[in-house]
Amino acid sequence: MRDRMAYYVQDLQRRIVTKMSDMDGSAFLIDTWQRPEGGFGTSCVLQDGNVFEKAGVNVSVIHGHLPPQAVRQMRARGHDRLDTRGGALPFFATGVSLVIHPRNPHAPTVHLNYRYFEVTNPNGEIVSWFGGGCDLTPAYLYEEDAVHFHNVIKDACDKHSPTYYPEYKKWCDEYFYNTHRGERRGIGGIFFDDVPAQGKQGEAFFDFIRDAGNAFLPSYVPIVKKRSKQSYSQEEKHWQQLRRGRYVEFNLVHDRGTKFGLMTPGARIESILMSLPLTARWEYGHLPLQGSPEAALVRVLREPQSWV
């Protein structure tokens, strides 16, 4: 599973970067790095492009030892086969994560992450799981875009289980919640974590992960292509910048992955903070006008919708 997942995320990264680079007419910066404690990664970044203000697609394939405290935390989170009686345990992790912030305020930001984590008990037994998801963050709400995005993801889910989409859609709405603002980061998608990766069940879930990953380009590209052609005003760009500020707030204050990364000694900060937009804005007490398109967005962020 290690090798197959590591191969898959690198292949998906390559396909996404090729497509985005083609759409933008600009090359990505390809930054391959080694992790001193074990493993490697590739961060692909496009900044200040024609279509994309900032696009980052990161893959990591890392290994090492988990301190006992981290093992205990994972066990407490439900991985009850983890052996916490000994010391540090070997781990392996691989995943792809991306955040794309388009230039045009009518084109939504998108986030995707699929990852595999594995720990080996002292007796050689492997405990492993998948996590991830994909979600959309528009500055302006286009219902047809939300429906398209959710539909493509739902189709990938439904091929594998009728429970995946409703369950993971709800998880996404709950996870990407900017509690201090009382609003979701965006209009959702799917999110899941700690899904067992062993045996037949794990094999079946890996099939699902690949279908979900493969659904990314068809779910997002038509939307960003269409919206990037629209003209926009300074006022619309301004609103997008304020929404970027909320994106920064979620990622720095609430996102578990970012917080965990920032507290980890030796973590690769630039790869973790690649998710932040190129530019953002904060104004005191800004409120969208009643009945405006800006207010329409905030309404659906406050009350998640069923899009399909």
Add this chain to the structure above:
Amino acid sequence: MRDRMAYYVQDLQRRIVTKMSDMDGSAFLIDTWQRPEGGFGTSCVLQDGNVFEKAGVNVSVIHGHLPPQAVRQMRARGHDRLDTRGGALPFFATGVSLVIHPRNPHAPTVHLNYRYFEVTNPNGEIVSWFGGGCDLTPAYLYEEDAVHFHNVIKDACDKHSPTYYPEYKKWCDEYFYNTHRGERRGIGGIFFDDVPAQGKQGEAFFDFIRDAGNAFLPSYVPIVKKRSKQSYSQEEKHWQQLRRGRYVEFNLVHDRGTKFGLMTPGARIESILMSLPLTARWEYGHLPLQGSPEAALVRVLREPQSWV
């Protein structure tokens, strides 16, 4: 002490807002608010001005009841006269806080906060303390500005005790540390917390707080006046925007006051996040050129200096 501190912080706010408004040639938005659970405040904000990109000066005078868990945390932090045997305890808090982000990249951002906190035990005994400080965050280092700023603050400290400046300067360098970047937020100033506010000692410290607060305008105004006259390039503005990003990172990831505020139900989010700059920027893997003025700044952020 309640009334005298509440009066002082409102008076200091008025003096600072008047001066800043005069320098900018723009009026502040004055937003007075009531706290449903008890108390009031005034948030004064100037956005997109001539001299200041964003300036926020906030005063709050609030009261209510502290849940037992919060009382226990304060006791654990050293307030050992707090009675944790009963339930919620009445509290009173007042303070002034400000963050000023000038437009010109040669003019530094400044932060100030002085506050008084008081809890009443069931037997009527009052446990109270002061906290606060003032610190400077330039995008470009001008040693003469750093020396001036620290000197004015040191003079205010030295009037009261020769130990205040060295002790509180060190505390400031330690507190405003962006651990995940390995650099301080700025070039320091002073910071202190949990200083007892009762009896003769408390009276003497209140005298010091007022002198420290009164030192703000002479410590900062000459610097911002001088630097705001300098011309600047697009590259310099660009570097300032990247430094604004680091400011956002510190405040959202590490600042205890901000984190506490964001997690507090019913907190006034707009007043808490008034400290964020109007605009900020994040670029992947940005590194200042060796030997450049940008690199000179980063060097002193990595290793705090003695400025006086």
